[in-house]
Amino acid sequence: MDTTTSTVFIPGATSGIGLALAQRLQAAGSTVVIGGRRRSLLDTLAAEHGFDTVAIDVSDPASIRVAAAEVLDRHPALDGLVTMSGIMRNEDLRDPGHIDDAVATVETNLLGTIRLIDAFLPQLLSRPTSTLVTVTSGLAYVPLTATPTYSATKAAVHSYTQALRQQLVGSSVQVLELAPPAVRTDLMGGADFGGMPLDAFADEVMDLLRSGAAPEVLVEDVLPLRWAERDGTHQQILEAMAGRGH
Template sequence: MKTTGNTIFITGGTSGIGLGLARELRDLGNTVIVSGRRKDLLDRIAAEDGLGTVELDVAAPASIQAAYDTVTTRYPETNVLVTMAGIMRSEDLRDPGHLAAAEQTVAINLLGTIRAITAFTPFLLGRPDAAIVTVSSGLAFTPLAATPTYSATKAAVHSYTESLRFQLAGTGVQVIELVPPAVRTALLEGREPDPQWMPLQEFLTESVQLLTDQPDAREILVERVGFLRYAEREGRFQQTFAALNSH
């Protein structure tokens, strides 16, 4: 993926990694459009950051279609889709009440990703230098037991991305998977960021540098995510799983 001269649409880019990445890509010389459900927040981002904004609820198929229509009409040069939208909830699997959180997590993290890709792929097939960037997690490879559905949806996003890349091979649409470790954002509802998590700016800087240095990359893996990403491959899954879930 080239890192300048693109028109990039990011689902869920109003906070955390999404907004940070939008700013970094803007500063590289790209036109960047972010989306979210809160119009007041979008208006503030447009005014303060000079980013394009589109209202979008990725859990609602009609909203995805409306956002697609808006983006491709207002920004016909769009050539990159980044599926950043996601939520992370703790769940007690002994309590049947966890199901509502699980269903919402699947609707946003997995179905939202699939529906956004489905909407934009035909359009991107006709664009030069096109790319789709999915966002999984180190927890796709070594799950956090306290957030079981989040970890499961990210494992599904990884698998879906592999199949998407295979099916789009030779079409000119590059498929890249961004795999964050634990980053100091407010993603995990009800919990303050842990000081041991990777600082957001450090993650953004390393990720953008990897994108720049590896234009043909399949996965963007900062050094700190290797502990989780390669646990099974390196024969240390059980030890890594135990260490991750001992806190």
């Protein structure tokens, strides 16, 4: 990914990892459009940082279509998409009431990602070179038992990304997967379970992108999760994370 001259849309960039990456890509020279649900927050970020902004709710197919049309109308040279949006909720699977959280999580994390790709892929394919970055999680490889549907959606996006990448072999689109470890954001109070400092994470990701890391963008902290099956540590890590009370 060219971090210096790209035009990138990042939905879910009003806080946390999305905002940190948006700021760094912009500082590197790229044009960054950020998306989110709260117009007041988007307006504040536009005033503070100079981002172009688009209102979008990735759990709503109509909102994705409208936002995509708006972004592409204003940025016909768009050549980057980061599917950043996601929600993470605790679920007690013994309680039938968890299903509402499960459905919302699938709608946002999995279907939202698929619909974003559908909305922007024709544009990315039309560019001489372009980059599509899906965002999964270390929990795609070892689930956090307190957030089973979140972990499952991230595993699904990992699989979907692999299939997409293979289908696009020979095209102009580079398909990357960014798999964060626990990071200190407001997603689920990351600091409570020892998350990586946000600035350190975002700086390491930028270094990896600049170095041409592909097809997976993996900071050092996520490697124990990514390779747990290979290393024979999966059950040990699963139980250790479950024992933290989250």
